[in-house]
Amino acid sequence: xxxxxxxxxxxxxxxxxxEILTILDAQITNVRRESDLTDIxxxxxxxxxxxxxxxxxxxxxxxxxxxxxxxxGLPVWGTCAGAILLAKEVTNLDRPSLQLxxxxxxxxxxxxxxxxxxxxxxxxxINGDPLNAIFIRAPIIEDVGQDTQVLxxxxxxxxxxxxxxxxxxxxxxxxxGKDVRMHQLFLDMxxxxxxxxxxxxxxxx
Amino acid sequence: MTNNGSTQDKSDSNPQxxxxxxxxxxxxxxxxGVIMDVVTAExxxxxxxAGAVAVMAxxxxxxxxxRDGGVARxxxxxxxxxxxxxxxxxxxxxxxxxxxxxxxxxEALGVDYIDESEVLTVADEQNHIDKTNFxxxxxxxARNLGEALRRISEGAAMIRTKGEAGTGDIVEAVRHLxxxxxxxxxxxxxxxxxxxxxARDLQVPIELLRGAAExxxxxxxxxxxxxxxxxxxxxxxxxxxxxxxxxxxxxFKSAADIDDDNKRLAQQKAMATAIVKAVTYFxxxxxxxxxxxxxxxxxxxxxxxxxxxxxxxxxxRGS
Numbered sequence: 361x362x363x364x365x366x367x368x369x370x371x372x373x374x375x376x377x378x379e380i381l382t383i384l385d386a387q388i389t390n391v392r393r394e395s396d397l398t399d400i401x402x403x404x405x406x407x408x409x410x411x412x413x414x415x416x417x418x419x420x421x422x423x424x425x426x427x428x429x430x431x432x433g434l435p436v437w438g439t440c441a442g443a444i445l446l447a448k449e450v451t452n453l454d455r456p457s458l459q460l461x462x463x464x465x466x467x468x469x470x471x472x473x474x475x476x477x478x479x480x481x482x483x484x485x486i487n488g489d490p491l492n493a494i495f496i497r498a499p500i501i502e503d504v505g506q507d508t509q510v511l512x513x514x515x516x517x518x519x520x521x522x523x524x525x526x527x528x529x530x531x532x533x534x535x536x537g538k539d540v541r542m543h544q545l546f547l548d549m550x551x552x553x554x555x556x557x558x559x560x561x562x563x564x565x
Numbered sequence: 566m567t568n569n570g571s572t573q574d575k576s577d578s579n580p581q582x583x584x585x586x587x588x589x590x591x592x593x594x595x596x597x598g599v600i601m602d603v604v605t606a607e608x609x610x611x612x613x614x615a616g617a618v619a620v621m622a623x624x625x626x627x628x629x630x631x632r633d634g635g636v637a638r639x640x641x642x643x644x645x646x647x648x649x650x651x652x653x654x655x656x657x658x659x660x661x662x663x664x665x666x667x668x669x670x671x672e673a674l675g676v677d678y679i680d681e682s683e684v685l686t687v688a689d690e691q692n693h694i695d696k697t698n699f700x701x702x703x704x705x706x707a708r709n710l711g712e713a714l715r716r717i718s719e720g721a722a723m724i725r726t727k728g729e730a731g732t733g734d735i736v737e738a739v740r741h742l743x744x745x746x747x748x749x750x751x752x753x754x755x756x757x758x759x760x761x762x763x764a765r766d767l768q769v770p771i772e773l774l775r776g777a778a779e780x781x782x783x784x785x786x787x788x789x790x791x792x793x794x795x796x797x798x799x800x801x802x803x804x805x806x807x808x809x810x811x812x813x814x815x816x817f818k819s820a821a822d823i824d825d826d827n828k829r830l831a832q833q834k835a836m837a838t839a840i841v842k843a844v845t846y847f848x849x850x851x852x853x854x855x856x857x858x859x860x861x862x863x864x865x866x867x868x869x870x871x872x873x874x875x876x877x878x879x880x881x882r883g884s
Contacts, residue, residue, distance in 0.1 A: 369597070370597070370845050371596070371597040371598045371618060371844075371845060372594060372596060372597060372598075373593045373594055373596060374596070374597065375596070376593060392845065392846065407593070407594045408594050408595075408596075408597070408598070408618070409594065409595070409598060409618040409619070409654055409655075411613055411616070411653065411654055412598055412616040412617065412618050412654075412841065415615075415616040415841070416616060416841070416842070416845055419838075419842065440594070441594070452653055467653060468653060471675065472649075472655075472656075472675040472676070472677050473591055473655065473676075473677035473678065473701060473702065474582065474583065474672065474675060474700045474701050475582060476582065476587045476590070476591065477580035477581055477582045477584075477587060478580070478581050478584055478586055478587055479579075479580040479581065494586055494587065494590055495580075495587075496587060496590045496591050496594055497591065497594075497655065497677070533590065536586060536590050536593065537586075
């Protein structure tokens, strides 16, 4: 079964996610309208500028339809800006967005672009060599709720990857490298969700 | 988290800043977005509010640089700092072509991107800045594939087609984007032996040329710039293959007929918002019609490029 993954395509590095998902044999749908959400098995909210994406989500009335899908169990993964948009609490984002995941996020936690970096990182659930994690004007996850699992920290400090039920958030950009393992981890979440009866099943069509 | 000792060592590898991946990566995050020229903190806030992905901090927009003449330099440091402290989106600033000390100062200020720009007066007629010496990434203008690949070989992590800044005339932006696109399409059908000749003719490194031939694209993100003055202009450039747009005078020189400052700024914000939407929904004429109804009655007045004298053109600076 080939999974159909939606990528929120309002702004940001949509093509980079699509490229890796294609290597992993997933079908891709760019999500820019409510109707694009109907028969997807998972949703990726890519990297980009969180303020810009947040405004377009509001202007084109996408917040409620996306929230409803995720609450119904649709697997979702936010990278960088995507993690910010998923968070229940964000310091210095000027308007509420999806507010679903029990994480508290600080935007642009490392400073301006000259402090952006890449670094080897161990992520819970990714076996073998560490990931080469790319942080670009990246947020950090300051705190997580009781039901949220921490998947990675920088040097035992800031949380940079977390999972809560059907929701995954990373501060960094696995889509910028050649490593497909983080995308595979997300697709595994989508397979599990699509095959389990009590979770979201894409039968609308 | 339960990291054991052995994995800890690897995990604690030093973070690498200023790498090529990190520099070109920020441009990838800006894709599908609009970068707006601003001359005050107030305009920067309006741009962010409208959904800009970054602002370009300037003392004068290109149309005013044209009108005023004289030497156009890097903006005043205080102005750049005011704009940096007023918004949370990336702040870019321009350095003169070849003026690596202006670039050093901008890097020290912590700007997020430097535009080595033909809109300012050229500081070095022979050499561009060696951009590999910097942690901060650079964007450079290009009119054709040769210019684009030369800038990339000097370390530019993002390209923008030059267009003709400060005119509000889209004709040059279209010409430059179509030129690069056409040159790359030609490359993809060339034999390997012909690529060497093409590299010689274009005066570019063969490795970069071969990469473009193999992938059918530039190795970095390519935005359109220089003449965008309406949502339709922005969508045109996106349909032609731009990955995003820079808008200079097109926003904060619109609605110039309105005397009241607050009303004028509100109309300019409407223009900015409409261009942002037009870049996201660039292939949906129905949405483009809707957003085109939201813009001010008066776009920037503009100058026809065809009526400019050769020495009034900015795009020819720094090839």
